[in-house]
Amino acid sequence: MGYTRTNWSEHYNTGQGFRRLGDEEKGLLVEHAPAPEGGRALDIGCGTGELSVYLTSLGYTVDGVDFAEGALERARAEHAETPGVRWLCLDVGNDDLEPLAGEGYDLITLRLAVAFFPNPTATLLRLAELLTEDGRLVVITPTTEHTPAERRYIALDEDQIAVLTDPFSDTARYTADQFAVLVLGKKARPGQAVERTHPPEPHAVFGAAAVVVDDQGRVLLGRRLGRTPAWELRCPRSATCSPQQRRL
Known part of the structure; x- marks a missing residue:
């Protein structure tokens, strides 16, 4: 399927769609994303538009967004x-x-869509800026554990889910019909700023790095462990790597 x-x-114009919204998904939305007054x-x-219409039944006014006009033609009809x-x-x-x-949203949903974004974490952080103070971002996604090998491009594995939720300080995870349901709060995990009282001493540093990307343009990163964990470009297994980097 194209991106x-x-x-x-064309996918929608030929009458295709996606799995219907299940009762377990509906129940989790009712429980964890009830519509406030004027939500x-x-x-x-x-x-x-199945989910969009269901959200109106819960009391929300809804903006249904898709980048495929073929999908929206069917939704409108x-x-x-x-x-x-x-x-x-x-x-x-x-x-x-x-x-x-412009006034923000009390709920933002992405159902069976997040795996298709070239930069899903960046997209979620961009969307989180549109939430109201108490708003929730709900991501419903297949997982590779419950997806046939030939269709795993539509799903996320556990490492991908961890990367997706890591920037958010308020997260919860549920299961509905073998889908992972991620409920994320507005506030992202804050970064740590270090204030210097004097200029740093100059150092001459030489180095080289390789950037590894896949056919979707995603960059391969490794997580540095230790007292100050951080994400960094994946280091080739060579003598220039520290022992800690080689373990990544």
């Missing part, structure tokens, strides 16, 4: 009588988000 707008539109929701990768939802064609990873609600 371009044209290919996704607004943003459904990313809305497809033909199939749910023409549904009040409280508008359909927007946007690539939230790259487009200007100005058309979205």
Whole structure:
């Protein structure tokens, strides 16, 4: 399946879609993302609009967003009588988000979509900026454990889920119909700033690094362990690596 707008539109124009919203997913949304009075929701990768319409039944006013016009054509046709939802064609990873609600959203959902973003963590952090103070970001994704090998490109493994949730200080994980349901709060984990009282001593440093990327443009990183864990470019296994780096 393609990743371009044209290919996704063809996917929907030929009558295809995705797995229907299950009762367990609905129950988790009711329990962990109840609509406040006047609540607004943003459904990313809305497809033909099933989840968007369900959120209106919970009391949300919904923006259903997809970057494939073919999906939105079906959503508009199939749910023409549904009040409280508008359909927007946007690539939230790259487009200007100005058309979205300036007052923010109490709930943002990504169902069966996050694995298709070239930079999913960066996209989630961008979306988190659109949440209200008590808003929630809900990611529903297949996991590789429960996905056939030939379809694992639609799923996330445990390491990918850890990377996705690591920037968020308020996280919870649930299971619905073998999907992972991640509920993330607005606040990302703060970075640590070090204030210097005098200029650092100059040092001459020479080094070299290789950047390893896959066919989706994702960069391979390693996590440095020890007292101050950090993410860094994956170091080749050579004599120039420290013993700690070689263990990554």
